[in-house]
Amino acid sequence: MLDAKMVRAKPELVEIALRHRNQIGLLENFLALDSQRRILLVEAEEIKKFRNQASQEVGQQMKQGQNSEKLVERVRQAGQKIKELDQKISEVEANIENIMLNLPNLPDASVPVGPNEESNQLVRVWGEPRQFEFEPQAHWDIGPNLGILDFERAAKLSGARFTVYRGVGARLERALVNLFLDIHIYEHGYEEIFPPFMVNRECMVGTGQLPKFAEDMFKIEGREMYLVPTAEVPLTNLYREEILDEKDLPRYMTAYTACFRAEAGSHGRDTRGVIRQHQFNKVELVKLVTPEKSFEELETMTHNAETVLQRLELPYRVVLLSTGDMGFSSAKTYDLEVWMPSYNEYKEISSCSNCLDFQARRANIRYRPASKERIRYVHTLNGSGVAVGRTVAAILENYQQRDGSVVIPTALRPYMGGLDRIG
């Protein structure tokens, strides 16, 4: 959520920033409702002031045995008026809230302006795509051929966009989770968290999935509970409605969770393989930091995610997303894209974002500065460290051999019981 006072003070700037995000005309109603709200507030508060004083007076008079009927009657009427005004105010506030909850974060000044991913900015490239001396296969062929991915039976169980991992494939998935977690816990200093995979509505609003993107979520029938679309949701919301001490910051947290996405509106995209699934595994990184530090924390978080790909010796590049390609809650996002031979291009495998105080404001996560200034919102960051299914795909494709077998990256072998090759 944006700071309403800031929007009120500089609507033109906000308008421009929103236009860069392809969001137009969302502010018109806000300004009108906002001033209406303040007019109503002043009126209601004045009457409440009268009521407070008058009802106290009534108490005094009653104690002294005086007749206070007239005053009582006036207060009664004031109470009626207050009820009406409060009613109006809460309607107006509901409208304002609705607008505010649907406004995306504003892009940072360092973000390239552009309508879509075409405007993304290449930041750096690591490693080089391998030159195959044979025709490389796609992971959706490699996996089934090795008997480690079973798409057909997954469809029988759950439909499209699900995969069954079996045998060494299942172990590969599990090994990657453990490798990623170990790197972030023991090398990068993140606290390991194992959160619930279902969360309530407040959490989903807190990180920005709701109310705008309800159709992307899996909701539990008959309950206000949602399957987590990313561990970012439970991790960030761990401190919802809390006031932290500055000495408790920064907080670095990492978690493995399954992630569940309805993928509404992505029909026909990435239909083959494990790239776009309704359920996938991910190790997520989340940071809560002081505002002064958030941009440098974004850099280190991105490097933390890169470490995983470097350890696996997978070629990737880092891209700074343009204003038109960023997620709703983010002010600045780096994507990590891993080389995928089947696509003959780099595919997103991690997304690292600085959300500034946007989520903190929604989730009401604040901290008390050591210097005794007033309480402030923390800044929140999140990043994939990294998507596990896509890593499996990348390993299968980048490490495939002419005979159909797949070499296991060295760093992963201890997690695979020493196995150095599949097939």
Place this chain on the structure above:
RNA sequence: GGAGAGAUGGCCGAGUAGGCUGAAGGCGCUCGCCUGCUAAGCGAGUAUACGGCUAGUAACUGUAUCGAGGGUUCGAAUCCCUCUCUCUCCGCCA
């Protein structure tokens, strides 16, 4: 699933025949004093949100907030209703 208890400020914890309690007391924290150092001691201070007024995120001022929402009342942390959560016992279960 059955029975009962409870939700108050950063924490603990008072507060029911409804009124001057934003809220006693303690702890913690901050500042000052004291002190060879530390500790102890003494004094003062210490909620948040949204408004008004302002050059002002200063001061002043108003309103709201004692789990959430609604009701009764001139007036509710205190009475009534609904919901949520926590705890105890029983049952069931990985």
